[in-house]
Amino acid sequence: MLRVLVADDQDLFRGGFALILNAAQDITVVGEAANGAEAIAKAVELKPDLVLMDIRMPGVDGVEATAEVVRRTPAKVLVLTMYDVDEYVYDALRAGASGFLLKDVRRDDLIQAVRLVAAGQALLAPAITRRLIEEFVGRGRARPRLRQRLGDLTDREMDTLRLLGRGRSNAEIAAELVVTEHTVKTHVSNLLTKLGLRDRAQAVVFAYESGLIVPGDSP
Template identity: 55%
Template sequence: MISVLVVDDQDLVRLGLRTLLTSEDGFTVAGEAADGLTAVRLAATLKPDVILMDIRMPGIDGLEATRRIVEFSDTRVIVLTTFERDEYVFEALHIGASGFLLKDTPPVTLLDAIRTVADGGALLSPSVTRTLIREFVTKGPRRVVPHPRLGQLTEREREVVALAAEGLTNQEIAARLVVSPATARTHVSRAMVKLGARDRAQLVVFAYQSGLAT
């Protein structure tokens, strides 16, 4: 059973999400919050598997709430956004959110995303990660800020991270480098550990910020 904390300042949105989750086998609503501070408190006490996190809320917003939650919890956070109006997604992934979804995401897709994240997977496929992050990165000048642990990566790991940022899967990385998929997966995993990336989406963010991807 996957426990989900629903965080949104709109009563109607919370009602809709709660109705969807409680109508499906394998899900339970751990609780609800209408603001960021309550979300942080409930995350600490309820310890849900996944949090559906709105961005714009009273008190502290969803980004700050996410930042605080990932500092003390392994709970996975999915940021919900309207995309065209909320240009905070890049920052959300950087601070530790496991990914994001549009608020008009089809119910089946939302449920599948929650399952994926609860199982420890990356919410966004490599190609979607690349497309969405590029959308934000290309909106203005970007200052390269190398990750403080970038020097721990081997040359091959740097190469693998750059390929992951291009949107390549482990199988495609393996084909590009002429290695086995297991070897490519190992390089990706080691790079994630060294850089402290919670998932592949955050690894891609680090690649862009560090100048490994352009």
């Protein structure tokens, strides 16, 4: 059973999301939070598998709350926003969020997103998410110290990271590299460990911020 904490300052959204998620047989909402500070406290207390985090909240916002939840608990964070282009989304991903959804998400897509992120997948497949990531990292220059860390990766792990940065699934990476999906999973696990990253979302951001991928380049 997946344990979820819902954090949103609007009662209507918070209650609606909780109702939808509780209707799924494999998900239970263990708590609700009306602001970032409460989200942090309840994440530490209740130890959910995932926090569904509104990004714009009074006081401690979703970005700061995400960073604290990621630092203090093993929970994944799935960010919610009203806007398809929101500068805070960039900061939330850098803070450790594993993806984000628009608040007008369909019921079934919300449930599936929670399952995927809780299982360690990054919600980065939609084109809009890739565009946001590219705009985010494109605003800054590559960081030399991050680039140096790429030296710890094997050639295959580097190839895997490039394809991750392009939003490829394990199956698509396997097809391009002509290996099995099991081999791809091994490469992903190894590169995450070597680079000290939590999940695929952070790997995508790292690929851009290190300069391994330059926004706008052809795949």
